[in-house]
């Protein structure tokens with residue numbers, strides 16, 4: 001019985017992740033880059049062109065990174081604010097869960113929302129709160145899509 005429940009939970013999170021990731025698929029999310037060198041601040045993350053701009057401006061000697069990193073929260077370029085790819089630490093995922101549990105999840109779910117919720121669920125697919133948020137978001141996305149489809153059918157000749 002316990003085994004059955006576990007399989008079912010994985011199916012549900014897999015299905016939710018499929019919907020969330022498909023919805024986030026329109027986003028172009030680059031990996032984070034960092035800057036290095038004697039006086040460079042290695043803390044912030046940048047998109048590639050902003051990291052290169054730091055080097056060009058003489059604030060760093062070289063560009064580092066270009067891969068996914070574990071974060072305690074979502075990851076944005078220090079300069080331009082662009083969303084960068086990340087995975088969440090356990091702490092980061094629990095912060096995200098707290099955030100989503102504290103707000104009423106209502107549509108429309110943007111591709112960026114879907115991206116963040118998928119990252120949260122991917123960190124621990126067995127977490128019942130993460131799963132419930134993920135499923136709720138996936139259902140909202142599906143409802144949005146069928147509403148768009150229905151509207152599309154009406155305007156077709």
Ligand SMILES: [Zn+2]
Pocket residue numbers: 046047048049050051077078079080081082
């Ligand atoms: Zn940037």
